[in-house]
Amino acid sequence: MxxxxxxxxxxxxxxxxxxxxxxxxxxxxxxxxxxxxxxxxxxxxxxxxxxxxxxxxxxxxxxxxxxxxxxxxxxxxxxxxxxxxxxxxxxxxxxxxxxxxxxxxxxxxxxxxxxxxxxxxxVPGFKSIKVPDPMAKTERFYLAKTRLHQDMFRNAVLSSYGWKCAITGLSERSLVEAAHIRPWKDSSEMRLQPSNGIALSVTMHRAFDKNLLGISPDMKCEFSRELLRSVAEGSAAAEFLAQLNHQSLQMPEKFQPNRDFLSERYQEYLNTERNR
Known part of the structure; x- marks a missing residue:
């Protein structure tokens, strides 16, 4: 040029x-x-x-x-x-x-x-979405904007962890997601704070969302009794979880998780664990 x-x-x-x-x-x-x-x-x-x-x-x-x-x-x-x-x-x-x-x-x-x-x-990896024509203009704008911001948040979180699960180290990009510490639906004012996100594998993300996995403010993971009981004793899965339990998570290159968010979410995990 x-x-x-x-x-x-x-x-x-x-x-x-x-x-x-x-x-x-x-x-x-x-x-x-x-x-x-x-x-x-x-x-x-x-x-x-x-x-x-x-x-x-x-x-x-x-x-x-x-x-x-x-x-x-x-x-x-x-x-x-x-x-x-x-x-x-x-x-x-x-x-x-x-x-x-x-x-x-x-x-x-x-x-x-x-x-x-x-x-x-x-926005690396961004692909525009087709919005239904009958949808009102303001709704189309909101949907497109939300999708764009979600992709940008995802990139910000995952790139901070080198696109690897902070717990397992899994680096297959299609299997690693940006998990919100404080859930998306409950924290509109914090949705786009990268410090409200952690890179987790699909399985760890689901466990975290269901409080089968807790992450303490000092960035250590803890699996619930229910999850540990769900795997056969002596199995490869049991050994895998035992190796990871109470281990420190990988720290991100930037946008370290907010300790207050982690503390609040970890307390929710502990409350759920006590009531099981």
């Missing part, structure tokens, strides 16, 4: 909209994906007339603003953009554990609409 060759010879400052789109991609990918060869890095670069190298570098520079990475010595470019900091603090804040990504996702949608950038550019 001609615009890319221009960028190589004439440095062009990043705009807030461009940094915002980069941040949206940042929260949905793991650090190992911030490379110029990543197809989503390439797609975004094409849409904003940047080189893939420039987008990859921007993602790395955003990483330096994450307190968890900063503690590990990740510094990015020493003279990172002030716009990077402004956009980060506007949408993430000082503590990613309390970040609600609703405003960031809304901003990405607005920018995409204004610049003609489709959702599959800034």
């Amino acid at each position: 001609q615009s890319l060759s221009i960028e190589q010879s004439v440095r062009r400052n990043w705009t807030e909209d461009e940094v915002t789109l980069a941040l949206v991609l940042y929260v949905q990918m793991s650090s190992g994906q911030y490379t110029h060869g990543n197809p989503y890095v390439i797609k975004l670069a094409q849409q904003i007339d940047r080189t893939p190298n420039a987008v990859a570098l921007k993602l790395s520079n955003l990483m330096r603003l994450d307190p968890k990475h900063a503690r590990k010595g990740v510094s990015g470019m020493s003279h990172g953009s002030k716009i990077d900091e402004a956009v980060w603090h506007r949408y993430i804040g000082d503590d990613p554990q309390t970040a609600d990504l609703t405003r960031l996702f809304d901003a990405a949608e607005r920018i995409g609409e204004e610049k003609g950038i489709s959702e599959d550019v800034y």
